[in-house]
Amino acid sequence: xxxxxxxxxxxxxxxxxxxxxxxxxxxxxxxxxxxxxxxxxxxxxxxxxxxxxxxxxxxxxxxxxxxxxxxxxxxxxxxxxxxxxxxxxxxxxxxxxxxxxxxxxxxxxxxxxxxxxxxxxxxxxxxxxxxxxxxxxxxxxxxxxxxxxxxxxxxxxxxxxxxxxxxxxxxxxxxxxxxxxxxxxxxxxxxxxxxxxxxxxxxxxxxxxxxxxxxxxxxxxxxxxxxxxxxxxxxxxxxxxxxxxx
Numbered sequence: 400x401x402x403x404x405x406x407x408x409x410x411x412x413x414x415x416x417x418x419x420x421x422x423x424x425x426x427x428x429x430x431x432x433x434x435x436x437x438x439x440x441x442x443x444x445x446x447x448x449x450x451x452x453x454x455x456x457x458x459x460x461x462x463x464x465x466x467x468x469x470x471x472x473x474x475x476x477x478x479x480x481x482x483x484x485x486x487x488x489x490x491x492x493x494x495x496x497x498x499x500x501x502x503x504x505x506x507x508x509x510x511x512x513x514x515x516x517x518x519x520x521x522x523x524x525x526x527x528x529x530x531x532x533x534x535x536x537x538x539x540x541x542x543x544x545x546x547x548x549x550x551x552x553x554x555x556x557x558x559x560x561x562x563x564x565x566x567x568x569x570x571x572x573x574x575x576x577x578x579x580x581x582x583x584x585x586x587x588x589x590x591x592x593x594x595x596x597x598x599x600x601x602x603x604x605x606x607x608x609x610x611x612x613x614x615x616x617x618x619x620x621x622x623x624x625x626x627x628x629x630x631x632x633x634x635x636x637x638x639x640x641x642x643x644x645x
Contacts, residue, residue, distance in 0.1 A: 432484040436467035439491060454553050455576075525643075535609045535616070536578050536643075543580045543641040551575055551640040555612075557582070557620070562633060567602055568621040571612060577642040579612040581605050582620055585638055590631045600624055601638075614645055 440463035443456055470484075507518040516529040517537070524540035554575035561568050567586060573579055586600040604620035606612045612620075627633075 433467050433471045435484050435488050436463055436470055439463040439488075440467060454550055530609070535613055536611045537609070538611075539578075539643050541643070543643055546575065546577050546579075546640040546642055548637065548639055551577070552637055555579060555640065557584075557635075557637065560635065562624065562627050565623055565625050566621045567604075567624045567635075568607075568619055569604065570617065571606070571620050572617045573612045573614055575640075575642075576614060577640070577644050578614065579606070579640060579642040581641050583638040583641075584622075584635045586624060586633055586635045588628060588631050588633045590628065592630065602635075611642075 440460050443463060444460045446456065506522055507520055509516065509518050511517075517526055518529070518534065519526050525536055526538045527534040528537045555571055555573045555577075557569040557571060559570040567584075569582075571579070571582070582604040584602050584604060586602050587597055588600065589597040602622040602624050604622040606618040607621055608618050609616065612618045
């Protein structure tokens with residue numbers, strides 16, 4: 400009787416041709432997760448570039464880019480992971496669309512007040528005035544909130560500080576996602592005489608042209624400090640920013 404060969408068992412089996420083709424397709428197919436996550440990073444980067452490179456947006460760009468790189472390096476191909484990324488994409492797109500629609504869907508009432516025109520958005524609780532450069536906010540029906548001071552210092556820094564007469568003024572370029580109402584600073588006056596002690600003045604700075612500083616705009620912020628004491632040097636520390644998030 401001829402000997403019968405026993406087929407290989409377990410790990411000794413050769414992979415089938417269909418399995419090889421499937422593995423090849425998995426390795427060479429379009430990496431949907433990578434491209435979706437990378438598109439999130441790209442869209443966020445474009446958005447923050449338009450708004451002036453807001454620090455929190457830059458952190459979000461780095462987050463999406465890191466996830467995309469991790470996905471690509473791990474070569475994630477499972478159907479469950481792809482489904483999760485697809486759901487995430489739908490949720491992010493829905494959230495961004497809802498936020499943008501809510502921001503732009505204001506119902507305005509237009510009024511003439513003396514020599515200038517205003518519009519009231521009752522749903523947002525905001526009143527704008529028409530300037531030669533467009534509509535600018537002048538008031539809100541809710542209290543201003545305190546901004547994150549670290550983020551605000553980078554996104555709306557003070558520059559060109561001057562003490563003229565009884566006022567201290569700074570230039571402010573607003574690249575934050577807040578409409579800025581006021582900036583509180585602590586001004587330290589140090590006399591050059593060693594016999595006199597330094598003094599500290601709390602100063603509240605307000606925009607001089609528009610009344611409120613909208614995102615993307617620049618204005619001169621000033622506050623009353625009294626007459627400069629003569630032979631002395633002065634410095635300042637930012638204490639807080641207040642405004643309304645857009």
